[in-house]
Amino acid sequence: MTAAQAHFDATQGALIAGGAWHADSAPALPPLKGQTVRILDGAAVTRLDTNGAWLLLNAVRPQASDPMPELRGFQPRHLALLELVAQHFAPTAAHPELPQTDLRAAIGRGTLAIWGHVIGLVNFVGQLTIELALLMGKPGSWRWRELGAQVSEIFAGAIPIVIGMMFLLGVVFAYLLGAQAQQYGASIFVVDGLLLAILREISPVIVAVLVAGRTGAAITAQLGTMKVTEEIDAITTLGLSPQAVLVIPRMIALLVALPLLVFIGDAAGIAGGMLVAQGQLDISPHMFLDRMDSVLRLKTLLVGILKAPVFAVFIALIACRMGLSVTRDARSVGANTTSTVVQSLVAIIILNAIFAVMFVRMNI
């Protein structure tokens, strides 16, 4: 197979092409700027496909409005192909580069997207409330089995990671706190600080973040894939409500599982702190527990654990809404899963800040 070549004959105004013309032949085209080509000579063309034909036509006729040059010397097969390509030439005109989106447009679009999420969430809460009100009257139509399966997956599956993470955070926190307190001979107050931090702030927030990443993302991906494969539509046409079958069991499961996980996280964090207290600060477990007994008030524990159901509701709402709003392609499953995690994390941080201010104002 001979390589493609072409040269411009200025005296005839002819582009003379030869060899095999296909998509890789573009570099063989001579520069033709400003020249008018009246004749396209293809007597020496050995092979021509549609990509090659388009390259030749595009070279001699940069605008679709330009007159078609005379085609000379082509084999009948090649001529037919050139005519086929010429018929479909119009839509291939070069597009002007799209203008770059400017910053203001991006900010505007981002604001609208956030506003859309807020409206969507409120709307979803409304639907869910109606659904829940309908279900209240009919205990028989609760999906107990689905609820059990969800609780076991969300709760039991998360226990090892919660224990591991909170234990290590307890270790780190007690270590840093201990290094400071030791300078003032106030080692025993490490216990006070550790309990307050772990029970009230660290455990609820960290466990909620963990569950948002683990379970929230899984819920969105699962519901989204069910949407893509039309399973959600099938549920609706069977006369069932996707909210009742899929959303409410997940929400209740999260509502049950998250406070329990926070409690487990509390215990693991305290255990980690206890280990460091013994090793670094010479506070025996017995002393630690004794101090804990005298300084820990029930409300510190309850404040942490009562935050969890609120976090759980928001994680479930966001994850289920994003799952059900997947459109029918693979890309939107990924985009919505990402969005679930981001929205959940933002919601957890904001809610936690609101709680902090609220508790201070209420003198709790």
Add this chain to the structure above:
Amino acid sequence: MSETVIDVRDVDTTLGGNSIHRGLSLSVARGEVIALIGGSGTGKSVLLREIIGLLKPQAGHVELFGQSVWDSSPEQMNLLRRRFGVLFQDGALFSSLSVEDNVATPLFEHTELPHPLCRQLARLKLSMAGLPADVAGKRPSELSGGMRKRVALARALVLDPELLFLDEPTSGLDPISARAFDKLIRLLADSLGLTVFLVTHDLDTLFSIIDRVIVLSNGRVLGSGTVAELKQFDDPWLNDYFAARAPNGETVDGN
């Protein structure tokens, strides 16, 4: 014109303990438009996947353009892949790319052309596949099933392959779109000199655009020939197959 483009010899396939192909052989010459038919579970799609190098048979040889599919180096295989295009059953368009970029992807990957030029060539193929110019900027999810198939056909054709594989090209289309798609395949096959190998259940496709039909049964090729020739075969499945169409009294003329 008798150069052999597809050559399958003595292929044995076992999937999940079930024997699917037992010593299956067939060949296709350049320029033929071939349909592969057979009952459900006779391994038509499996055979297609073996020919295009997605699934390795337990035994036997598969050659495309005289080159073995399963004994070639990865580089040789990539060169071979440029010479054939595949249309998957549901189009298999990349949902994260626009229609135009979907079609231009093979050009991006396999040629040195600048990207704007690739997109212009992609629009040429979209137009040849009978799509209006405004679909180029859309996403695959915004198109109807018939349009998605046309986009997939444009993508299969964008490197100007000599050989085109189609897996149930008309399934999921309404009869009008299906016949239009048949005509388009035949038109492109004739004008571009393509060899076409398609797997189908669609009798209307067989009667309208096919040169030769290959019938799979019991892990082997039961027979091959024009529709008229196959009707003379005395095989219960084949009789039932053609009987499914006959009562309508439509014109049944082979080719």
